Amino acid sequence: xxxxxxxxxxxxxxxxxxxxxxxxxxxxxxxxxxxxxxxxxxxxxxxxxxxxxxxxxxxxxxxxxxxxxxxxxxxxxxxxxxxxxxxxxxxxxxxxxxxxxxxxxxxxxxxxxxxxxxxxxxxxxxxxxxxxxxxxxxxxxxxxxxxxxxxxxxxxxxxxxxxxxxxxxxxxxxxxxxxxxxxxxxxxxxxxxxxxxxxxxxxxxxxxxxxxxxxxxxxxxxxxxxxxxxxxxxxxxxxxxxxxxxxxxxxxxxxxxxxxxxxxxxxxxxxxxxxxxxxxxxxxxxxxxxxxxxxxxxxxxxxxxxxxxxxxxxxxxxxxxxx
Numbered sequence: 639x640x641x642x643x644x645x646x647x648x649x650x651x652x653x654x655x656x657x658x659x660x661x662x663x664x665x666x667x668x669x670x671x672x673x674x675x676x677x678x679x680x681x682x683x684x685x686x687x688x689x690x691x692x693x694x695x696x697x698x699x700x701x702x703x704x705x706x707x708x709x710x711x712x713x714x715x716x717x718x719x720x721x722x723x724x725x726x727x728x729x730x731x732x733x734x735x736x737x738x739x740x741x742x743x744x745x746x747x748x749x750x751x752x753x754x755x756x757x758x759x760x761x762x763x764x765x766x767x768x769x770x771x772x773x774x775x776x777x778x779x780x781x782x783x784x785x786x787x788x789x790x791x792x793x794x795x796x797x798x799x800x801x802x803x804x805x806x807x808x809x810x811x812x813x814x815x816x817x818x819x820x821x822x823x824x825x826x827x828x829x830x831x832x833x834x835x836x837x838x839x840x841x842x843x844x845x846x847x848x849x850x851x852x853x854x855x856x857x858x859x860x861x862x863x864x865x866x867x868x869x870x871x872x873x874x875x876x877x878x879x880x881x882x883x884x885x886x887x888x889x890x891x892x893x894x895x896x897x898x899x900x901x902x903x904x905x906x907x908x909x910x911x912x913x914x915x916x917x918x919x920x921x922x923x924x925x926x927x928x929x930x931x932x933x934x935x936x937x938x939x940x941x942x943x944x945x946x947x948x949x950x951x952x953x954x955x956x957x958x959x960x961x
Contacts, residue, residue, distance in 0.1 A: 647741035648686065656795035657793045657795045658722070662934065722792050739767050772884050776832045827852075832846075892910075897934075914951065
């Protein structure tokens with residue numbers, strides 16, 4: 639049976655420099671140990687896994703949140719003050735983009751395992767180089783729509799969506815490889831929907847409204863239900879049903895009772911059933927071609943609950959269903 643549905647390429651992207659906690663770099667290996675490859679193979683896919691990409695890391699005791707620091711201090715004067723590890727994140731995302739592009743060219747389903755959500759600045763550009771007709775579902779507790787000017791933390795995991803829509807140009811010089819290859823924004827707001835939002839900084843709230851991105855908060859989900867909200871979101875970003883989908887799923891979209899193992903928990907998130915419904919509905923379209931799963935931090939997990947949930951969610955995205 640294995641391989642009948644094509645190939646899923648597992649891309650380990652153990653990047654932890656987009657935020658301030660260690661541990662998230664352990665997620666790809668933790669997901670493997672939880673049986674991810676077997677779960678995918680049981681659904682009829684060929685599994686391709688060449689291990690984790692060799693990305694910049696910070697393993698020493700000096701890795702702490704503070705005003706701008708880089709592992710390459712000679713580049714400090716080229717980077718806006720307040721950004722953490724901008725050079726390293728930029729170089730890591732370049733490598734991620736290259737690997738996702740390589741797998742997408744071969745017709746695989748690229749499954750990129752973070753790491754923190756800054757990896758989307760690699761996975762999504764890499765995918766769009768091959769599949770430009772793609773709409774984006776961003777499942778997250780947060781908007782990730784800050785810029786270097788609006789970010790209260792300077793952490794790049796809070797900026798990827800704004801960067802993908804062009805709101806950081808030319809403010810991220812460490813992403814010259816991206817700007818030069820794609821001088822215009824990679825995505826337009828009409829092709830992007832945020833689902834599960836429940837925590838926005840004031841600056842990104844303003845930018846999201848200005849951009850016209852489709853935002854579906856937890857309040858809307860509570861009022862209308864996850865099924866109708868997903869129907870609205872898919873119709874909004876793909877009204878003619880002619881585009882494929884990429885889903886970038888931040889595990890902190892789930893309620894902390896379901897997923898305690900993440901660095902930026904926020905109460906009142908998606909339930910277990912709502913998380914699976916989102917991905918089951920995407921799978922049912924037959925148009926989901928790629929996925930990020932990010933922000934799982936095994937060091938913060940309880941009884942492997944978050945790692946196990948992440949594995950189950952990926953299976954739902956790939957078509958696992960009750961009946």
